Amino acid sequence: MKIKVVGPGCARCKATFDVVKKVVEKEGLDVELEYVTDMNEAIELGVVATPxxxxxxxxxxxxxIPKESEILEIIKK
Structure with missing residues (x-):
């Protein structure tokens, strides 16, 4: 599974990355996690609002900024 947190590097985007990272580590999931700050790549990924x-x-x-429970529910689908 690949997960990308996308944002320009603002506090809200960093907080989102921290939430996702915490869930991945807590659950011991095999996930490739990446933080994307390049807005051209964000557009290519289909992002219109950050985080x-x-x-x-x-x-x-x-x-x-998602809650841990939201991220866990998405990952488990």
């Missing part, structure tokens, strides 16, 4: 979370080819969260 955003992209999972295996699809933007699943945009414009908010």
């Amino acid at each position: 955003a979370v992209w999972v295996d080819g699809k933007v699943v969260i945009q414009g908010k």
